[in-house]
Amino acid sequence: MKFTVEETNLMCIYGTDSRQGLIAELEEMQPHLQEDEVELVDLTRSTLAKLHTMSNEEFEEVKSELVADFE
Secondary structure (H helix, E strand, O other): OOOOHHHHHHHHHHOOOOHHHHHHHHHHHHHHOOOOOHHHHHHHHHHHHHHHHOOHHHHHHHHHHHOOOOO
16 A cells, blocks of 8 residues: 555654554544645545555554655
8 A cells, every 4th residue: 555745744744653543643633624625634534544444564564654854
């Protein structure tokens, strides 16, 4: 399962400790989005859909890609 650059960036913002924790963070922020934030709503939904369908082991494999690189 491949995440887009935008999905990866969103996951970096909300944390990468565990798949369940990330899902919880994204689901918690979702109701706070405004009606005009259509792209962010869609991005959050697509990211959550992928996270829900993957296993914890699969998440651990992609977790290393979720580390922000500030160099």
